[in-house]
Each structure stands twice: as C-alpha cells, then as structure tokens.
Amino acid sequence: MPIDGAVIIIAAVAIGSGLAMIAGIGPGIGEGYAAGKALEAIARQPEAEGKIRTNLILGDAIAESTGIYALAVALFLIFTFALPLFSRLLAGE
Amino acid sequence: MLISPVLFYVGTVPISVTLVVSMAVSFVLVVLGWWLGRNLNEIPTGKQHVAELVVLFFKDLLVGMLGDRWRGYYAFVATIGIYVAAANLVGVLPGVVAPTSDLSIPAALAFMVFLVAQSSGIRAKGLGRYLREFIEPMPILFPLNLIGTLVKPVSHAFRLFGNMVGGVILIGVISQIARFAVPVPLLGWFNLFMGAVQAFVFTLLAAAYIGETMH
Numbered sequence: 025m026p027i028d029g030a031v032i033i034i035a036a037v038a039i040g041s042g043l044a045m046i047a048g049i050g051p052g053i054g055e056g057y058a059a060g061k062a063l064e065a066i067a068r069q070p071e072a073e074g075k076i077r078t079n080l081i082l083g084d085a086i087a088e089s090t091g092i093y094a095l096a097v098a099l100f101l102i103f104t105f106a107l108p109l110f111s112r113l114l115a116g117e
Numbered sequence: 118m119l120i121s122p123v124l125f126y127v128g129t130v131p132i133s134v135t136l137v138v139s140m141a142v143s144f145v146l147v148v149l150g151w152w153l154g155r156n157l158n159e160i161p162t163g164k165q166h167v168a169e170l171v172v173l174f175f176k177d178l179l180v181g182m183l184g185d186r187w188r189g190y191y192a193f194v195a196t197i198g199i200y201v202a203a204a205n206l207v208g209v210l211p212g213v214v215a216p217t218s219d220l221s222i223p224a225a226l227a228f229m230v231f232l233v234a235q236s237s238g239i240r241a242k243g244l245g246r247y248l249r250e251f252i253e254p255m256p257i258l259f260p261l262n263l264i265g266t267l268v269k270p271v272s273h274a275f276r277l278f279g280n281m282v283g284g285v286i287l288i289g290v291i292s293q294i295a296r297f298a299v300p301v302p303l304l305g306w307f308n309l310f311m312g313a314v315q316a317f318v319f320t321l322l323a324a325a326y327i328g329e330t331m332h
Contacts, residue, residue: 081314082318082321082322085276085318085322086272088280089275089276092275092276092279093272093275093279096279099282099283
C-alpha cells in the first residue's frame, strides 16, 4: 500500500484527535475536586444535601463543556477528514 | 455516521431517522400527557401521583431559578425537560438511536432557549438597559460580553450533543467487538444515567439562562 496523501491525512487525524482528547484531564480534575468539596459540605450540613447536589451537578455540567469541546473537535476531525478516505483505503486502492 | 440516514423526502424536505424518532417521542408524550391529565381529583390516585411528582419537580426547579416569575416560563422549560429526558432515554431501546445524538435537535432546543432568554431579558429590563449591560463595566469589554452571551447556546447544545453522541459511538464500536452481553451495561450507563443527568442539566441551564437575563 503506497504511502500517499490519504495515509498521511489519516495518520495526522489519528494523532490530532488523540491530542485533542488530552483536554479531558481538565474536567476530570475539576469535577473530582468539586465532588470532594461537595461531600465535605454535605458532611458539614447534611440537611442542605438537595441544594448541594443540584449545584454540584450544575457545576459539573459547566466544567464538562471543555471536555465536550475536545470530544467534538476529535469527532469532527475523524468524521470529516478520515472517514471518506477510509472507504478508499479499504477498497485497497 | 454523525448524519442520520434520510428515510424519505416530503417534497424536497429530507426526513431523517432522527426526525421520525423525535416525532414519535413527542407524540407519545402528548398522548401520555393527555391521559395523565384526565379526570384529576383532589385526592391523587395512582397515575396522578406520578404526574404531580413530575410537575412539582419542575416547579421547584423553576422557583429556585426564576423566583416569582416562574409561572410564565413553566410550560416552556418543563416541556423541554420532559422532551429531552424522553429523547435521551429512548436511545436505550435496541435499534433506536437517541434523537438528541443528532446535532440538529440539541441545537434547535438551545436556540429556542437563547431566544426566550434574550427576549425575556429585553422585556424585563427594557431595550436600553439590556443593551447597556453589554458595555458594563467598561465599553472595552463589549466583545467579551457579546461572546459570553453567544457562547452560552453553543455550549448548551454541544454539552447535550457531545454526551449523547459519545455514548452512541462508544456503544457502536463496542458492539462491533463483543456482540451480546457487553453493550447492555454500557447502554444502561450512557442512555439511562447520563441521559437523565444531561436532561436535568439541560433543563437547569435553560432555566438558569432565562433567569440570568432577567435579573
């Protein structure tokens, strides 16, 4: 199989989408930290658990959007550049 | 893969799988709502408990966010909440893909929320003060405020879309490898738990964005 433009593009997309997902570290740390603080808050004031849980979920959702942007970048890279070339490669050209 | 296959054309308008599933979900919810709303009585019986549970859940959520103005926006936010929850949960059925895993549905919902939020902000504060808020505290910050306002609907839509499509793709890949038992817990996790959490978050943020512009 000759190393032509298609193979280079697919390799670049694979590396690119892998690198894009490094952004998953941010929400992981942030949400873990937030959950820890929420647990402490619930331990300190158990009757406020409802409010704390709602705000924890809201905070997690907003923190997660950076991870979702990374996922969106990775998916769009794969599905716009690499997918059309896969079919050609699988056909053995 | 991300673009759902087109089933048929009505005139020139392509009707995709997502649209059909979304219409089915809406139809089922309308019938369910009608059935639950029939002959309510003071002391709630079986089905009325469930209906009141859902209604009160959204009421508490909205009162928390919008304060005394919650009644005007209740129908809008509760409908979005119930629809998104149902759309996410329907993805667990075999062969059915959650309509929210197609960018068009979350984007449409987020755009609706954006329009309602901005229009309620203008109605509550008057056009003058609403526009002046964009150059608070210094006029130099205008682009930042503008981008801040415009990013909200985008992140609102992408959060729901990203979570759901991530689940669909992961399950698609895993079910190629391990055919039978393995995808079931994954389906459960992504469509049931994450679906419910994302529906809750989508509704909460919708109420928050509407409430935010009015204060």
